[in-house]
Amino acid sequence: xxxxxxxxxxxxxxxxxxxxxxxxxxxxxxxxxxxxxxxxxxxxxxxxxxxxxxxxxxxxxxxxxxxxxxxxxxxxxxxxxxxxxxxxxxxxxxxxxxxxxxxxxxxxxxxxxxxxxxxxxxxxxxxxxxxxxxxxxxxxxxxxxxxxxxxxxxxxxxxxxxxxxxxxxxxxxxxxxxxxxxxxxxxxxxxxxxxxxxxxxxxxxxxxxxxxxxxxxxxxxxxxxxxxxxxxxxxxxxxxxxxxxxxxxxxxxxxxxxxxxxxxxxxxxxxxxxxxxxxxxxxxxxxxxxxxxxxxxxxxxxxxxxxxxxxxxxxxxxxxxxxxxxxxxxxxxxxxxxxxxxxxxxxxxxxxxxxxxxxxxxxxxxxxxxxxxxxxxxxxxxxxxxxxxxxxxxxxxxxxxxxxxxx
Numbered sequence: 001x002x003x004x005x006x007x008x009x010x011x012x013x014x015x016x017x018x019x020x021x022x023x024x025x026x027x028x029x030x031x032x033x034x035x036x037x038x039x040x041x042x043x044x045x046x047x048x049x050x051x052x053x054x055x056x057x058x059x060x061x062x063x064x065x066x067x068x069x070x071x072x073x074x075x076x077x078x079x080x081x082x083x084x085x086x087x088x089x090x091x092x093x094x095x096x097x098x099x100x101x102x103x104x105x106x107x108x109x110x111x112x113x114x115x116x117x118x119x120x121x122x123x124x125x126x127x128x129x130x131x132x133x134x135x136x137x138x139x140x141x142x143x144x145x146x147x148x149x150x151x152x153x154x155x156x157x158x159x160x161x162x163x164x165x166x167x168x169x170x171x172x173x174x175x176x177x178x179x180x181x182x183x184x185x186x187x188x189x190x191x192x193x194x195x196x197x198x199x200x201x202x203x204x205x206x207x208x209x210x211x212x213x214x215x216x217x218x219x220x221x222x223x224x225x226x227x228x229x230x231x232x233x234x235x236x237x238x239x240x241x242x243x244x245x246x247x248x249x250x251x252x253x254x255x256x257x258x259x260x261x262x263x264x265x266x267x268x269x270x271x272x273x274x275x276x277x278x279x280x281x282x283x284x285x286x287x288x289x290x291x292x293x294x295x296x297x298x299x300x301x302x303x304x305x306x307x308x309x310x311x312x313x314x315x316x317x318x319x320x321x322x323x324x325x326x327x328x329x330x331x332x333x334x335x336x337x338x339x340x341x342x343x344x345x346x347x348x349x350x351x352x353x354x355x356x357x358x359x360x361x362x363x364x365x366x367x368x369x370x371x372x373x374x375x376x377x378x379x380x381x382x383x384x385x386x387x388x389x390x391x392x393x394x395x396x397x398x399x400x401x402x403x404x405x406x407x
Contacts, residue, residue: 021147023120032155062114064357071350086119091179135279142275228356270327290329
């Protein structure tokens with residue numbers, strides 16, 4: 001951590017947690033807020049469903065590609081400038097979305113949003129480890145995960161309200177206001193947390209050497225899989241929600257909130273408990289508990305869907321418990337990833353985010369359409385995704401030094 005960390009932030013530590021959590025929430029807000037208005041936007045600008053899907057696809061592609069560079073840039077130019085520039089570009093891109101009159105314009109500005117919004121998510125992780133010793137860093141990372149988990153539930157509600165009571169342009173004006181407020185808050189409050197001794201030279205040779213060192217580190221690769229892939233065991237159900245909730249569980253559109261309520265409650269509960277266990281339970285044991293919960297729930301989910309017709313009263317709690325297990329272990333694994341390369345934490349965060357975003361895009365574009373029409377296939381796919389993370393953790397665990405002994 002930065003040796004001057006205690007002198008950089010004078011407000012209560014919870015305020016820094018909230019500031020960093022808001023940076024992490026920007027991405028989910030950019031995705032989920034406008035989803036309720038898909039049909040309305042298509043009708044307004046004469047776009048086809050396929051063209052509207054492109055507004056989501058280009059965002060995810062832009063987010064994944066640029067995630068490779070946000071953290072590396074912050075290792076050279078500092079955390080604060082990268083965050084401020086990223087949020088500023090996101091805000092201007094949101095203005096462009098609000099003013100778009102054609103599908104081409106909307107796709108372009110959504111791409112710009114995707115390229116910029118990852119700055120806050122990626123760099124905030126590096127800031128946490130710059131500022132806090134291991135146990136405190138786990139608590140803050142858990143708090144960020146808790147707020148991050150609330151965003152997908154809140155965003156569609158806000159977007160739907162704005163669309164019904166104003167129009168779809170109001171959704172992007174809302175994102176503009178969020179971006180402007182977040183930029184001002186970070187300009188006013190966010191300190192530069194990268195210590196002068198940790199600044200990396202900004203040149204092609206140094207960048208390529210860093211990417212090669214991290215990319216060829218098997219421990220980094222396996223830890224990134226352990227943290228990112230199990231998330232898709234839950235995310236698969238989110239992506240399949242219209243079919244899973246509406247067709248399989250037979251819930252009316254106004255009852256969809258139950259699905260999101262259970263999912264978000266699981267994430268927030270797991271993140272809260274992870275923070276409570278920080279410094280009290282060895283990291284490996286906490287990760288093991290998280291995977292045990294996910295494995296047990298996944299097996300029960302497969303058996304239940306194999307022998308019974310899916311019903312909301314048992315299907316939704318199972319997804320909630322799975323989310324709880326993931327949120328219990330992911331703050332710990334994320335910090336392990338950052339501590340593998342303490343001199344390049346920004347780049348490590350970038351590559352971890354890139355791997356997670358790529359996995360999310362593959363699940364969204366390839367796997368979800370293949371399995372969403374069968375609850376049994378959904379359950380098997382969820383178990384398979386979780387198993388990739390579990391096997392990665394079991395493989396890498398003996399190769400790790402005792403975690404969280406460095407300051």
